[in-house]
Amino acid sequence: MLMAVTRSSMRSSRSARAWLLLATVASALKPTYPRRAFLGTSAVTAATIAQTSNAASKTGLLNIDGVEGNPLLTVEINKRPPIPKFVRAELQQDFAVCLMRNSYNVVDGLDFVAMDAFQKRFFLARQDEWEPYYSKARQQLGRPPNQGELTDPLYFDFISFAQYKVINEFLRAPKQAFEELVTAEGDTTVVIRNATSVENAKLADEHSKRVGDAALDFVLSKFSNLPPTTGVLAPQPMSPAELAANVNKLCVLIAVLGFSVDASATLVGNALRCEFVAPANYWGLKVLAGSPLSRQPLLNDFGAKIVGAYLARCGFFAARSLEFTPVAYAHVFKLKV
Numbered sequence: 001m002l003m004a005v006t007r008s009s010m011r012s013s014r015s016a017r018a019w020l021l022l023a024t025v026a027s028a029l030k031p032t033y034p035r036r037a038f039l040g041t042s043a044v045t046a047a048t049i050a051q052t053s054n055a056a057s058k059t060g061l062l063n064i065d066g067v068e069g070n071p072l073l074t075v076e077i078n079k080r081p082p083i084p085k086f087v088r089a090e091l092q093q094d095f096a097v098c099l100m101r102n103s104y105n106v107v108d109g110l111d112f113v114a115m116d117a118f119q120k121r122f123f124l125a126r127q128d129e130w131e132p133y134y135s136k137a138r139q140q141l142g143r144p145p146n147q148g149e150l151t152d153p154l155y156f157d158f159i160s161f162a163q164y165k166v167i168n169e170f171l172r173a174p175k176q177a178f179e180e181l182v183t184a185e186g187d188t189t190v191v192i193r194n195a196t197s198v199e200n201a202k203l204a205d206e207h208s209k210r211v212g213d214a215a216l217d218f219v220l221s222k223f224s225n226l227p228p229t230t231g232v233l234a235p236q237p238m239s240p241a242e243l244a245a246n247v248n249k250l251c252v253l254i255a256v257l258g259f260s261v262d263a264s265a266t267l268v269g270n271a272l273r274c275e276f277v278a279p280a281n282y283w284g285l286k287v288l289a290g291s292p293l294s295r296q297p298l299l300n301d302f303g304a305k306i307v308g309a310y311l312a313r314c315g316f317f318a319a320r321s322l323e324f325t326p327v328a329y330a331h332v333f334k335l336k337v
Helices: 016-024 042-059 071-078 093-110 115-141 153-171 200-222 240-256 282-289 302-313
Strands: 002-007 177-181 187-192 262-268 271-277 317-325 328-336
Touching: 071 115, 093 115, 093 153, 093 200, 115 153, 115 177, 153 200, 153 282, 200 240, 200 302, 240 262, 240 271, 240 302, 271 302, 282 317, 282 328, 302 317, 302 328
Parallel strands: none
Antiparallel strands: 002 187, 177 187, 262 271, 271 328, 317 328
């Protein structure tokens, strides 16, 4: 996979503005990366942002000062739904980190974008999106999101949306080969996807599957000592009725972790309906799902990812749809063995 290593020189004069932005806007993630741990360092992040900050401001494509000067983004933001006013639970920190970190690590593992390029774009996207979201939260809810606190559903809603928005940007034009920064000193490596890599058309589905598997493992491990009456049966072949009963328990455990105020699963014919009431990602999921014309190929539908992983391990394959109500949403799985 790693075909060659070269040395590229970094600009000696880095943008003072990029350094200031880096110092004032803390990253929401403290990820551990199996292959590129250096990317979590502020030195690399600042260096990669500084390299393109001048070019970005000239083209107007990446506006580090926010949405001003970016009319298309302004129109898009103005069309978005209001931030929900219903009371939401506080997320458990380790679960929130699990969802965000694995969403990042799976991008890394699929090798369709250089991770320094991803971090740079994620940083800039947060800059563009933060002020409008912050202002709307103050106007509509009377309080701003607690920046950097993944336990705050108002912030988690924003940052998971921003993360998946950026992932989708790179999924539109996935790379087969690219040069990637590997140290703060400027060392790079060439990454090439080959015949064993996931093909472009399946990248979004594979990302969703891997994140779902990791999050399901987290939930099952977290509640492994529960009695049979409340615990989820280990994935295995079972009848649709037994499956629905266990998925209902799984949804409740996801809610217990603070993902939603309540959750349930019911079997209606050959469809399994999983409802999450006042979920932590309500706004972001609604934006990403959008209309049929604007729907993104990859969503931050963490509940559906977890349930989908459980169904697959039990031998059920399901097409799913999404339904919104004023205070909840439901993932509907059409079951087939």
